[in-house]
Amino acid sequence: MSPANPSTREMERINWMEFRELVPGRITTVLLPLGTLEPHGVIPNGTDIIAPVAIARAIAPVVNAMIAPVVPYGFTGILDAYPGSFTVPEPVYREYVRAVLVGLAGNQFKNIVLLNGHGGGQTAILSALAQEVGRETHTRILVINWWSYCSDVVREVYGEDGGHAGNTETAVVLAVEPELVKKDRYTGPEMATAIPAPNTWSAYPFPSSILLYKEGEGLPVFDEARAKDYFDKVNRKIAALINETTAKWDLAGL
Numbered sequence: 483m484s485p486a487n488p489s490t491r492e493m494e495r496i497n498w499m500e501f502r503e504l505v506p507g508r509i510t511t512v513l514l515p516l517g518t519l520e521p522h523g524v525i526p527n528g529t530d531i532i533a534p535v536a537i538a539r540a541i542a543p544v545v546n547a548m549i550a551p552v553v554p555y556g557f558t559g560i561l562d563a564y565p566g567s568f569t570v571p572e573p574v575y576r577e578y579v580r581a582v583l584v585g586l587a588g589n590q591f592k593n594i595v596l597l598n599g600h601g602g603g604q605t606a607i608l609s610a611l612a613q614e615v616g617r618e619t620h621t622r623i624l625v626i627n628w629w630s631y632c633s634d635v636v637r638e639v640y641g642e643d644g645g646h647a648g649n650t651e652t653a654v655v656l657a658v659e660p661e662l663v664k665k666d667r668y669t670g671p672e673m674a675t676a677i678p679a680p681n682t683w684s685a686y687p688f689p690s691s692i693l694l695y696k697e698g699e700g701l702p703v704f705d706e707a708r709a710k711d712y713f714d715k716v717n718r719k720i721a722a723l724i725n726e727t728t729a730k731w732d733l734a735g736l
């Protein structure tokens with residue numbers, strides 16, 4: 483495969499003739515970011531959109547991929563009562579994302595990488611869809627929930643576990659659009675709640691928009707240098723997973 487040198491890697495910014503020259507001859511992988519709108523403490527409601535888009539832009543040249551337009555609306559759970567939030571009913575979301583995946587397969591991508599920015603029920607929907615659509619279209623589909631996959635990176639850089647709208651997501655927004663982090667609005671740990679252990683309690687709406695995976699850990703940290711270090715390490719780890727996975731698919735002859 484000759485090295486690709488596209489004028490852009492973003493599918494909405496390229497014309498059909500250049501696309502035809504690149505895919506599938508020189509580029510066989512596409513990155514599809516998926517997010518949702520939900521509250522995130524003092525960082526944007528669209529952090530789940532901003533983060534996977536930023537990761538996609540950072541790693542696309544490293545994994546020689548195109549970047550598909552983000553699927554911004556998602557399947558939001560216990561936080562959708564907060565102002566500016568949004569959820570799409572599950573069957574609608576599932577069928578819409580399925581159509582997007584089938585469309586990417588139809589555009590002759592061999593590898594489809596879902597960069598998911600949102601947890602809750604969305605992760606289960608996406609991993610089920612990956613299997614169904616991969617089987618139906620004979621494409622190879624990898625789903626990455628970046629914050630979970632990089633839970634060792636947050637321990638390495640911050641010395642503790644992460645949290646929704648806490649250290650990890652704040653770091654990504656600080657690394658790419660620091661002006662969107664409203665540090666002055668952060669008053670302290672009372673803005674956060676630890677995720678309850680299974681079968682202990684649940685609440686709708688959830689009482690805080692900052693959710694800690696472990697009590698007392700994962701609160702937002704407003705340090706740009708550390709944020710950039712974390713973001714770089716996340717990008718490296720995710721790019722490595724994509725390259726290793728595609729190499730193993732090739733090795734297995736899939």
Ligand SMILES: [Zn+2]
Binds near residue numbers: 522529530599600646
């Ligand atoms: Zn988030």
